[in-house]
Amino acid sequence: MEQVVINGLILGMNYALIALGLTLIFALMGVLNFAHGQLYVLGGFVTYYLYGVMGLPFVLALVATAVTLAAVGIVMERALFRRVLRISSREESSMLLAAGTALLLESSILIVFGEKQRGVPPVMTGVYEVFGAYVPAGRAFVFAASALLVAGFILFMQYTRPGRALRALAQDREAALLQGVNVKRYAMIGFAIGSALAGLSGALLVTVFAVNSGLGTPISIKAFIMIMIGGAGVVSGAIFGAFVLGFVEAFGYFFIPGSITYLLIFIGLIVFLSLRPQGIMGKPWG
Amino acid sequence: MTTLRRLARAAALGVSAAILVLGLAGGAAEAQQKTLKIGVLGVMSGPAASWGLVNRYCAEAAAQMINEQGGWKIGGEKYKIEIIAIDDRNDPKVSVAGAERLVYQEGVKYIIGPNVDTTAAAIVPVIEKAGAINIPYAFSKRLYSPPRSNSILGMIASYQAGPVIYKYLMENKGVKSVSFIARNASDPLNQRDEGVDAAKRLGLKILSSEDTYEPGTTDFFPVMSRVVRQNPDLIVLSGVAPSDAPLLIRAARELGYQGLLSTETAQDAKILSEVAGDLANGFISVGGASTPAIRSKTMEAFVDRYVKVAGEWNDEAGTKVYALEMILNTLKDAGPKALEDVAEFKKAIPAFQMRNPFLKEEKTLKYVGSAYFGQPRQIGVPMVVNVFKDGDFETLFVGSVEG
Numbered sequence: 001m002e003q004v005v006i007n008g009l010i011l012g013m014n015y016a017l018i019a020l021g022l023t024l025i026f027a028l029m030g031v032l033n034f035a036h037g038q039l040y041v042l043g044g045f046v047t048y049y050l051y052g053v054m055g056l057p058f059v060l061a062l063v064a065t066a067v068t069l070a071a072v073g074i075v076m077e078r079a080l081f082r083r084v085l086r087i088s089s090r091e092e093s094s095m096l097l098a099a100g101t102a103l104l105l106e107s108s109i110l111i112v113f114g115e116k117q118r119g120v121p122p123v124m125t126g127v128y129e130v131f132g133a134y135v136p137a138g139r140a141f142v143f144a145a146s147a148l149l150v151a152g153f154i155l156f157m158q159y160t161r162p163g164r165a166l167r168a169l170a171q172d173r174e175a176a177l178l179q180g181v182n183v184k185r186y187a188m189i190g191f192a193i194g195s196a197l198a199g200l201s202g203a204l205l206v207t208v209f210a211v212n213s214g215l216g217t218p219i220s221i222k223a224f225i226m227i228m229i230g231g232a233g234v235v236s237g238a239i240f241g242a243f244v245l246g247f248v249e250a251f252g253y254f255f256i257p258g259s260i261t262y263l264l265i266f267i268g269l270i271v272f273l274s275l276r277p278q279g280i281m282g283k284p285w286g
Numbered sequence: 287m288t289t290l291r292r293l294a295r296a297a298a299l300g301v302s303a304a305i306l307v308l309g310l311a312g313g314a315a316e317a318q319q320k321t322l323k324i325g326v327l328g329v330m331s332g333p334a335a336s337w338g339l340v341n342r343y344c345a346e347a348a349a350q351m352i353n354e355q356g357g358w359k360i361g362g363e364k365y366k367i368e369i370i371a372i373d374d375r376n377d378p379k380v381s382v383a384g385a386e387r388l389v390y391q392e393g394v395k396y397i398i399g400p401n402v403d404t405t406a407a408a409i410v411p412v413i414e415k416a417g418a419i420n421i422p423y424a425f426s427k428r429l430y431s432p433p434r435s436n437s438i439l440g441m442i443a444s445y446q447a448g449p450v451i452y453k454y455l456m457e458n459k460g461v462k463s464v465s466f467i468a469r470n471a472s473d474p475l476n477q478r479d480e481g482v483d484a485a486k487r488l489g490l491k492i493l494s495s496e497d498t499y500e501p502g503t504t505d506f507f508p509v510m511s512r513v514v515r516q517n518p519d520l521i522v523l524s525g526v527a528p529s530d531a532p533l534l535i536r537a538a539r540e541l542g543y544q545g546l547l548s549t550e551t552a553q554d555a556k557i558l559s560e561v562a563g564d565l566a567n568g569f570i571s572v573g574g575a576s577t578p579a580i581r582s583k584t585m586e587a588f589v590d591r592y593v594k595v596a597g598e599w600n601d602e603a604g605t606k607v608y609a610l611e612m613i614l615n616t617l618k619d620a621g622p623k624a625l626e627d628v629a630e631f632k633k634a635i636p637a638f639q640m641r642n643p644f645l646k647e648e649k650t651l652k653y654v655g656s657a658y659f660g661q662p663r664q665i666g667v668p669m670v671v672n673v674f675k676d677g678d679f680e681t682l683f684v685g686s687v688e689g
Contacts (some may be wrong), residue, residue: 003511003541007505007507007508007511008508010505011505052560106331106332107331110331110335114598115330115335116336116528116529116554116556116557116598116600117336117528117529117532117554117560117561118557118560119532119560119562120560121563122563127540127542134540136540139507139540205504209504209505209533210504210529210533210557210560210561212335213331213335214331214332214334214335214529215502215504218500218502218503219502219504222502249505250507250508252508253499253508253512254508254511254512259470259498262470262500
């Protein structure tokens with residue numbers, strides 16, 4: 001049982017980092033970014049080359065990955081989403097654009113980085129025994145780093161000027177505009193942060209799970225499950241949803257055969273959404 | 287001046303005429319060389335992209351080498367080999383559309399692929415109706431057994447390798463109990479069921495076989511915790527993809543598992559080394575059929591070319607190199623009629639044999655599989671069983687489907 005709880009905790013924290021970027025972009029722009037998983041994969045590959053192939057220190061590779069993915073996010077927002085959101089008021093336009101971007105990114109990643117799974121040397125080696133459960137040092141490191149990043153993100157959103165502007169934008173775009181918030185600029189910053197978070201989760205998790213070009217869609221699906229559970233566009237909801245999914249997976253895989261676990265997760269999700277479509281922490285009015 | 291102009295004009299006309307004549311002659315020479323189109327149909331994007339891309343890179347590398355030698359001779363005429371590759375995205379609908387394009391639009395009669403049971407089964411009607419032959423990497427016996435006769439298995443199936451590996455481990459490592467884990471998809475689940483049957487027949491105690499994981503899983507700790515808790519002598523990773531194997535191995539070892547791990551599918555040493563490192567030492571898998579220990583010079587030349595085409599070597603290519611080789615050599619035996627009529631190709635199959643060009647030792651290469659399918663519908667690639675050690679595969683033993 002100890003092992004199951006530890007597995008759930010680590011899984012939940014990893015998932016939280018993945019879900020945060022997705023929920024941030026949704027909150028700011030109302031865009032369901034289907035390319036989120038592909039941004040995660042891109043982050044993993046950038047770190048693979050910087051840390052695994054070129055041998056840069058891991059922290060430096062992490063920073064460089066965040067900057068690279070932020071730049072990719074800026075390009076996506078400025079070149080694609082800004083224009084489509086300006087000229088089309090239909091929600092499906094941005095959804096189709098996001099789906100197209102996901103395919104474009106996935107194909108580009110396959111062409112540039114190849115079809116093989118890639119892994120990097122572990123940042124930390126060894127296995128700890130915690131309350132009778134095995135915790136590899138690499139996973140403990142990723143857990144701690146993810147926790148720090150999640151905490152840093154919450155503090156940034158809560159106590160900094162750009163963070164407050166982003167929250168204002170997420171809560172009421174019109175009011176934020178009237179209060180003098182540069183909406184275009186902060187939408188771009190939000191997209192950059194969301195993309196950087198996806199890249200950072202890929203960069204951290206490539207050290208324990210490796211990465212391959214086809215991983216994007218399954219990651220996006222899990223991220224969507226998390227934010228649907230917690231409430232799309234709500235930061236605390238994304239974290240909550242991530243831990244729910246992490247623990248359900250950990251307990252499910254341990255106590256019932258694997259194929260039933262995800263079947264139950266999807267049935268549970270359908271039932272849950274039919275009762276509370278806005279998620280645990282979301283508001284019914286959006 | 288006028289004379290000079292005339293001379294210049296005459297010279298220009300002469301040069302133009304020479305260029306025209308040379309061009310026509312060159313064109314005629316090119317037109318004389320016929321082209322033999324070979325299709326490659328398989329998954330080349332998404333999580334299983336490596337399976338189909340290896341087929342494509344193998345065919346392209348081999349075709350380049352043949353074309354540089356002037357082409358492939360069939361019935362006294364040399365053919366330039368053209369590879370037409372289509373990504374089926376592991377989707378049966380796309381696979382059918384791809385097969386239709388190959389056979390009807392491109393006029394292809396010989397196709398390498400697809401990679402899994404679902405896509406391979408989906409294109410059977412297309413292949414049969416169009417009178418084509420394909421070499422899938424799917425294990426379903428129905429594809430290769432009568433009344434089917436147009437598909438030829440391109441590798442060793444799990445139900446052929448599994449019993450051989452289990453028996454070896456029982457006799458040499460004292461294995462008595464086994465647990466199975468598989469991806470929740472039709473091919474790996476079939477392979478698990480066949481592995482369980484084979485293990486039961488050999489008298490192994492099955493501790494668990496119901497554990498599965500979803501495609502796209504990255505964290506295998508939760509599912510492996512349950513398997514490791516059984517503490518079997520052997521954990522079989524049924525039908526495991528090269529991307530999942532190192533993560534499963536790593537999770538098992540980090541959870542304190544000390545027993546043996548094996549699979550009946552081909553793996554990649556570099557991926558194992560990068561992702562699992564020393565934790566993968568002792569992992570047993572069916573190898574690409576040409577490990578360094580058994581390679582001929584022809585195989586080494588192919589490896590060099592493959593690296594140029596694909597960027598780096600993939601052990602799986604050691605098995606998949608056989609498909610084009612067998613198609614072309616059988617066509618050579620069957621004669622030019624087989625280029626349009628696959629019945630001629632099928633007639634040549636039972637008697638076909640050649641020296642295996644990829645092995646250092648002198649071995650015969652032929653079509654096998656009669657014991658499994660009731661007819662020879664499998665390429666007789668060597669069954670190489672490898673063990674991973676310190677970043678590379680070592681050959682444990684080499685067997686064959688025919689025992």
